[in-house]
Amino acid sequence: MEYKYMKLALEEAKKSILIDDVPVGAVIVKDNKVIAKAYNKKECSKIATDHAEILAIKKACKKMNTWRLEECTIYVTLEPCLMCYGAILQARIPKIVYSTPSPKYGFTNYINKTLKNTNKIVVARGIYEEKSQKMLKEFFGDKRN
Amino acid sequence: MEYKYMKLALEEAKKSILIDDVPVGAVIVKDNKVIAKAYNKKECSKIATDHAEILAIKKACKKMNTWRLEECTIYVTLEPCLMCYGAILQARIPKIVYSTPSPKYGFTNYINKTLKNTNKIVVARGIYEEKSQKMLKEFFGDKRN
Numbered sequence: 001m002e003y004k005y006m007k008l009a010l011e012e013a014k015k016s017i018l019i020d021d022v023p024v025g026a027v028i029v030k031d032n033k034v035i036a037k038a039y040n041k042k043e044c045s046k047i048a049t050d051h052a053e054i055l056a057i058k059k060a061c062k063k064m065n066t067w068r069l070e071e072c073t074i075y076v077t078l079e080p081c082l083m084c085y086g087a088i089l090q091a092r093i094p095k096i097v098y099s100t101p102s103p104k105y106g107f108t109n110y111i112n113k114t115l116k117n118t119n120k121i122v123v124a125r126g127i128y129e130e131k132s133q134k135m136l137k138e139f140f141g142d143k144r145n
Numbered sequence: 146m147e148y149k150y151m152k153l154a155l156e157e158a159k160k161s162i163l164i165d166d167v168p169v170g171a172v173i174v175k176d177n178k179v180i181a182k183a184y185n186k187k188e189c190s191k192i193a194t195d196h197a198e199i200l201a202i203k204k205a206c207k208k209m210n211t212w213r214l215e216e217c218t219i220y221v222t223l224e225p226c227l228m229c230y231g232a233i234l235q236a237r238i239p240k241i242v243y244s245t246p247s248p249k250y251g252f253t254n255y256i257n258k259t260l261k262n263t264n265k266i267v268v269a270r271g272i273y274e275e276k277s278q279k280m281l282k283e284f285f286g287d288k289r290n
Contacts, residue, residue, distance in 0.1 A: 042212055042235075043212075046206055046207075046210055046211050046212050047203055047206045047207070047212060048202055048203075048206050048212035048213075048214070048232060048235045048236035048237075049194070049199055049202060049203055049206075049232050049235065049236075050212075051235075054194055057193055057194060058192055058193075058194060061191055061192045061193050061194075062191075062192070065191060066191050067187055067188075067191050067192055067193035067195075068193075069193070081231060081234075081235065082227065082230065082231030082234060083228055083229075083230075083231025083232045083234065083235050084228075084231070085227065085228075085231070086226060086227035086228025086229070086230070086231045086232075087193060087194050087228045087231075089226075089227060089228065090187075090193045090194065090196075090226065090228050091193035091194075092193075110255075110256055111255055111256075
């Protein structure tokens with residue numbers, strides 16, 4: 001199941017490439033049903049908060065008619081940044097599954113480990129890691145050329 | 146000048162009370178001009194990301210037609226949470242002025258100090274601290290009654 005949802009998140013990430021944005025996709029799932037999908041469009045929309053996770057959380061809240069996404073899992077192709085991790089906390093999403101780590105901007109670089117554990121968010125990583133990494137590398141490679 | 150902008154942020158916070166939301170207001174200033182104002186409406190809108198800071202950043206990005214708010218200062222009546230601190234980082238806002246600390250949810254509780262310093266965001270606090278605190282206490286006091 002996890003592969004299925006991450007594959008959907010990768011499909012979302014591809015949409016970012018079409019608008020010349022860093023490819024990141026997110027999918028929110030509850031009871032084995034996809035309730036929201038979104039992709040990063042920060043450069044295109046020129047809105048600093050338009051990361052895939054934030055946009056997916058907003059859609060999920062609207063769909064569920066509540067800001068409490070307590071039984072959901074968020075699948076994201078890149079390790080969430082601090083803002084998105086904070087948004088996941090705000091929405092009380094108890095589980096994050098991310099594909100590839102973000103060594104510079106990923107939340108695990110920022111959060112105090114002691115406190116991180118008290119948040120009790122389950123974090124899993126590594127699904128389709130190569131695919132996600134390749135997509136990002138190709139995007140930034142094309143940018144440089 | 147800082148008092149003037151925090152006073153405006155307090156005026157915004159009062160709008161949250163009108164919709165029965167936790168009173169928090171934010172104002173973004175550039176070159177001594179207010180470019181965005183917003184207030185917390187998370188409970189009312191049922192969107193997990195609808196904190197005052199996020200809404201103000203979105204408005205400022207739209208107004209400036211860029212996600213880079215590099216010469217701005219954000220004034221906020223309550224210490225930003227992790228999500229909002231992350232959004233301030235994403236928008237490259239170099240200065241945060243907050244009124245009253247948030248001992249449980251404020252970002253200073255979460256961020257690894259070593260890394261925090263490398264972000265180089267200037268953080269000031271304490272302007273109208275009593276007023277902000279009183280507003281929050283009254284709000285939660287009324288809620289309990």
